[in-house]
Amino acid sequence: MDPSRRNLLKLLAGAPLLLTAGFAGEALMRFAKPSMKAGGIFDPADEPELAIPPLFSKEYFPEPWTCLPFMYTVKYKIFSPEKEEIRSIPAFIVRLNDDRIQAYSRECPRGRGCTLNFVKESIRNCGCGTSVKKCCCNIELNNPAFVCCCHKDVYDLANDGACVRGPSPRRPKKIEVFIDGEQITVGRMENLLV
Ligand code: FES
Missing domain, CATH: 1.20.5 (Single alpha-helices involved in coiled-coils or other helix-helix interfaces)
Structure with missing residues (x-):
């Protein structure tokens, strides 16, 4: 042939x-990359977007260690007929001792789907249901902290959210905070995955 x-x-x-x-x-x-157009193979990846930015006022934080829960609502682009999905992540916004306002995800950094609680009074009264004497949080901390509801890891809010009890690999994820006059709102959450 x-x-x-x-x-x-x-x-x-x-x-x-x-x-x-x-x-x-x-x-x-x-x-x-659900939003990819023809030939857009090298376009940047789809980023999750803040769906409904929560709005706070400075008067909601009358004193240091005022901590408010809120839902951080994110829009993800997905490969489906709906094209997007809304997910809500529980979060806290807190006025720190030095009057800065900081927001954090309430998801425990140990990644088991457990939620952080804000403990204001004393870390030895961690809310785990045991008496102070038997409390599993056998550390002394003189300022409020986040305590995980599952294994009682403790995150020190006066120390940038550092883990001071437990094997957690990192502090809770921070969320950007923007202050404009009396209004406070939030922006991106760090390491938010698509
Ligand atoms: S999952 Fe949070 S301390 Fe274990």
């Missing part, structure tokens, strides 16, 4: 395979 004819036949035989690989690759890329 003429070699050029053989090559043409090879090409024709391989075409369905190439087409299938192309479609599969496109589907995979759209799963990874």
Whole structure:
């Protein structure tokens, strides 16, 4: 058989395979980046967006260690007919001892789906249900902290949220805070994954 004819036949035989690989690759890329347009393979990744920015006023924080819970609502782009999904993450916004306002995710950094509670009075009264004497939080801390409801890891709010009890790998995720006159709102949460 003429070699050029053989090559043409090879090409024709391989075409369905190439087409299938192309479609599969496109589907995979759209799963990874749902908003991708044709040719947009090198565009930046889809970032989660804050869906409903909560609004606070300075008067909500009359004294140091005032801590308010709120829901941090995020919009994710997803590969589905709806194109997006809204998820809510519990969070705290707190006025610190030095009057700075800081917001944190309430998700325990140990990543087991447990929630942090704000303990204002004394860390030895950690809310775990045992008496002070038997309390599992056997550390002394003279300022409020976050305490995980599951294994009682303690995060020191006067020390940038550092973990002072338990094997947690890091402090809770911080959320940007913006202050404009009397109004306070929040921005991005660090390490928020798509
Ligand atoms: S999951 Fe938070 S301390 Fe164990």
